[in-house]
Amino acid sequence: MTKYIVRRLLGAIPVLFGLSIVLFAFIHLIPGDPATAILGQHATAQRIAEMREYLGLDDPLPVQYVDYLAGLLQGDFGRSFINNQPVLGEFLRRFPATVELTIAAMIFAVGVGIPLGRFAARYAQRWPDGAVTVLSLLGISIPVFVLGLTLQYIFAVQLKVLPASSRIDARLQLDLQTNFVLIDAWLHAGWTFDEKVDAFVDGVRHLVLPAIALGSIPLAIITRITRASVIEVANEDYVRTARAKGLTERRIDGRHIMRNAWLPVVTVIGLQVGGLLAGAVITETVFAWNGVGRWIVDAIGNRDYFVVQSTILIFALIFLMVNLIVDIAYAFLNPRIRYA
Amino acid sequence: MASGTVAVVRVAPRASRGLWGDAWRRLLRNRPALLGFVFIGVFVGTAVFAPLLAPHDPGALYPPPPDASSGATGPYPPRPEHLMGQDLQGRDEFTRVVYGARISLLVGLGSVIFGVIIGGFVGAIAGAAGGRADNVLMRVVDVLLAIPGILLAIGIVAWLDRGLPQITIAVAVTNAPIFARLLRGGLLAIRESDYVLAARSVGVPTRRLLLRHMLPNSLTPIIVAATLALATAIIDVAGLGFLGLGPPDPRTPEWGTMLTDSTKFLRAAPYLIFFPGLAIVISAVGFNLLGDGLRESLDPRLKK
Numbered sequence: 001m002t003k004y005i006v007r008r009l010l011g012a013i014p015v016l017f018g019l020s021i022v023l024f025a026f027i028h029l030i031p032g033d034p035a036t037a038i039l040g041q042h043a044t045a046q047r048i049a050e051m052r053e054y055l056g057l058d059d060p061l062p063v064q065y066v067d068y069l070a071g072l073l074q075g076d077f078g079r080s081f082i083n084n085q086p087v088l089g090e091f092l093r094r095f096p097a098t099v100e101l102t103i104a105a106m107i108f109a110v111g112v113g114i115p116l117g118r119f120a121a122r123y124a125q126r127w128p129d130g131a132v133t134v135l136s137l138l139g140i141s142i143p144v145f146v147l148g149l150t151l152q153y154i155f156a157v158q159l160k161v162l163p164a165s166s167r168i169d170a171r172l173q174l175d176l177q178t179n180f181v182l183i184d185a186w187l188h189a190g191w192t193f194d195e196k197v198d199a200f201v202d203g204v205r206h207l208v209l210p211a212i213a214l215g216s217i218p219l220a221i222i223t224r225i226t227r228a229s230v231i232e233v234a235n236e237d238y239v240r241t242a243r244a245k246g247l248t249e250r251r252i253d254g255r256h257i258m259r260n261a262w263l264p265v266v267t268v269i270g271l272q273v274g275g276l277l278a279g280a281v282i283t284e285t286v287f288a289w290n291g292v293g294r295w296i297v298d299a300i301g302n303r304d305y306f307v308v309q310s311t312i313l314i315f316a317l318i319f320l321m322v323n324l325i326v327d328i329a330y331a332f333l334n335p336r337i338r339y340a
Numbered sequence: 341m342a343s344g345t346v347a348v349v350r351v352a353p354r355a356s357r358g359l360w361g362d363a364w365r366r367l368l369r370n371r372p373a374l375l376g377f378v379f380i381g382v383f384v385g386t387a388v389f390a391p392l393l394a395p396h397d398p399g400a401l402y403p404p405p406p407d408a409s410s411g412a413t414g415p416y417p418p419r420p421e422h423l424m425g426q427d428l429q430g431r432d433e434f435t436r437v438v439y440g441a442r443i444s445l446l447v448g449l450g451s452v453i454f455g456v457i458i459g460g461f462v463g464a465i466a467g468a469a470g471g472r473a474d475n476v477l478m479r480v481v482d483v484l485l486a487i488p489g490i491l492l493a494i495g496i497v498a499w500l501d502r503g504l505p506q507i508t509i510a511v512a513v514t515n516a517p518i519f520a521r522l523l524r525g526g527l528l529a530i531r532e533s534d535y536v537l538a539a540r541s542v543g544v545p546t547r548r549l550l551l552r553h554m555l556p557n558s559l560t561p562i563i564v565a566a567t568l569a570l571a572t573a574i575i576d577v578a579g580l581g582f583l584g585l586g587p588p589d590p591r592t593p594e595w596g597t598m599l600t601d602s603t604k605f606l607r608a609a610p611y612l613i614f615f616p617g618l619a620i621v622i623s624a625v626g627f628n629l630l631g632d633g634l635r636e637s638l639d640p641r642l643k644k
Contacts, residue, residue: 015479018480071394137629138621140628141621142621143579143620143621143624145599146617148605149606149617150614152606241493243504250367277491278488282579297494300498300583308495309495309496319486
C-alpha cells in the first residue's frame with residue numbers, strides 16, 4: 001500500500017510540472033506584450049518598462065521559467081497586480097469560505113442522493129424510479145447559475161424564508177477568524193451562548209440555497225450511480241442466497257447489498273470534488289459569496305493574471321490530491337483490490 | 341434473464357441491418373431519446389429559423405408600454421407585442437432568446453466538433469502508436485484534466501480575450517482530453533482483438549487497418565460522449581457569459597450574458613431570468629436525453 005501511495009505521489013510530479021509550464025505560458029505568451037495587456041493601452045512607457053522589469057520579461061524565457069518555478073517551490077505564487085498582496089496569503093484567507101460552501105453542497109448531495117438512489121432502486125422500473133430519473137436528468141441539465149437564481153427568486157424574493165446572498169447577516173458583525181462562518185460563530189469573543197447560536201443558525205440559513213445550487217449536479221450523479229450499483233448488487237447470487245435462507249429484508253439490505261454497493265458510490269463522490277470547485281466559481285458569483293471563486297472572477301475582470309494563474313494551479317493541486325485520496329480510500333474499502 | 345431469451349428468439353428471424361441500422365431502430369423505440377429529439381428539434385429549429393420566428397430586431401430598442409410613467413427605464417413585463425417582456429434597454433426579450441439559440445448552437449456545436457477533432461487526433465496517435473508517443477500525449481491530457489472543467493475554459497478566455505471564437509476554442513480545449521482518452525482506450529483494447537490480428541496476418545496495411553478496422557469500431561463511445569458534451573458545452577458557454585466572459589459586443593444575444601445583465605432585476609423582472617434560463621435547460625435536457633438513448637441503443641449489452 002505504501003508503495004502504491006508513493007508511486008502515485010511520484011506520478012503526480014510530471015503532471016504538476018506540465019501544469020506549471022502551461023500556466024507559465026499563460027502569463028508569458030499573452031498575445032502582444034504582457035505588460036501592456038496587464039496595464040492597458042493607455043499606460044505610460046515608464047509604467048510598462050517597470051512592469052516588464054517586475055515580470056522579468058527582459059530575461060530569456062527559460063530563465064524566467066526557472067525563476068517562476070523556484071518561486072513556486074518556496075510557496076511564492078506571485079503577487080496581485082491590484083494590491084500587491086501575495087496571492088497565496090489571500091487564497092488561504094478566502095479558501096475556507098469556498099470549503100465551507102463545498103462541504104455543505106457535498107452533504108446535501110450525499111445526504112439526499114444516496115437515499116434517493118436506494119429508493120429508486122427499490123422501485124426499479126416503476127413510477128418512483130421514473131420520477132427520480134427525471135429529477136436527476138434535470139439536475140445535470142440545469143446550470144448552477146439558473147438554479148441559483150431560481151432558488152433566490154422563490155425562497156428569498158417571493159417566500160422570504162431564506163437570505164438571497166452573502167455568508168452572514170452583516171448586522172451581526174461577526175469576527176472572521178478562521179473564515180468558516182459556522183466555526184467563527186462559536187469563537188466570537190464577548191457573545192452570550194444564545195447570540196452564538198443565533199449567529200450559527202444565520203450562517204446555516206445563508207448556506208442552504210448556495211449549497212443546493214452547487215450540489216445539484218453531484219446530487220444527480222450520486223443518485224444515478226447509487227441506483228445502478230444497488231440494482232446490480234441486488235441481482236447477485238449471494239443476495240438471492242441470503243433471501244432464500246430467510247434473512248429479513250432489512251438485514252439483506254444493510255449487510256449484503258449496501259456493503260457491496262458502496263464502492264462505485266464512494267469513487268464517484270470523490271470525483272465530484274473537482275466539479276464542485278469549478279462550480280463554486282459560478283455559485284459564489286450568484287450568491288455574493290466571498291470565496292476563492294468570486295476572487296478569480298474579479299481577478300479576470302481586473303486582468304490580475306497572477307491571481308488567475310495561481311488559483312488555477314492551486315485548484316489543480318487540490319484536485320490531484322483529492323483524486324489520490326479517493327483511489328487510496330477505494331483500495332481500503334475493497335480488499336479485493338490490491339495495488340502492487 | 342428468461343424474458344431476455346424470449347426476446348432474442350423473436351427478433352432472430354429478422355435480418356440484422358448492421359450496427360447502425362440496428363442502433364437506429366433501437367433508438368426510435370427509446371421514448372426518452374425521442375423526447376430528446378423533440379427538444380433538440382425545437383432548439384435547432386429556433387436557431388435556424390430565428391429571423392422567421394422572431395417578431396423584432398434583436399438589437400433594436402423599443403418604446404416602453406404606453407402606461408409606463410414617463411422617463412421610466414426598462415425592464416418592462418411581458419405584453420402581447422413583447423411576449424417575454426423587454427430588457428433594461430427596452431429590447432425585445434423574446435427576439436433575443438430566439439437569436440440566442442443561434443449563438444448557443446453555433447458555439448456549442450463548434451466547440452464539440454473542434455474538441456472531437458483535436459481530442460480524436462491526439463487519441464488516435466496515442467492509441468495507434470503506443471509506446472513513447474502515447475506516454476507523452478497522455479501526460480499532456482492528464483495536465484489538462486487536472487484543471488477542473490470550466491476553470492480551464494475561464495483561464496483560456498482570460499488569456500485569449502473575450503469573443504465567440506475564443507469561447508469556442510476554450511470549451512473545445514476543455515472537452516478534447518475526454519475524447520482523446522476515450523479513443524485511445526478504445527484503440528488500445530481493439531489492438532489486441534482477434535480480428536485485428538487476423539487482418540494484420542493477411543497483410544492489411546497499417547493505414548488501412550487503422551482507418552477501416554480499428555477506428556470505426558472505437559467510434560461509438562465517442563458519439564455518445566460528443567452528444568452528452570453538447571449539453572455541457574451549451575451550459576459552459578452560458579456559464580462563461582454569466583461570469584462576464586461572453587461576447588464583448590453587448591448587442592450579441594447570448595443567453596448567459598443576458599442572465600448576468602438581469603440578475604440585478606431578479607425582484608422586478610424575473611421573466612428576464614426565467615426565459616433565457618428555460619432555453620438553456622431545454623437545449624441541455626435534449627442532448628442529455630439523446631446521449632443516454634444513444635448509449636443504450638449503441639451498446640445492446642447495456643439493455644436493462
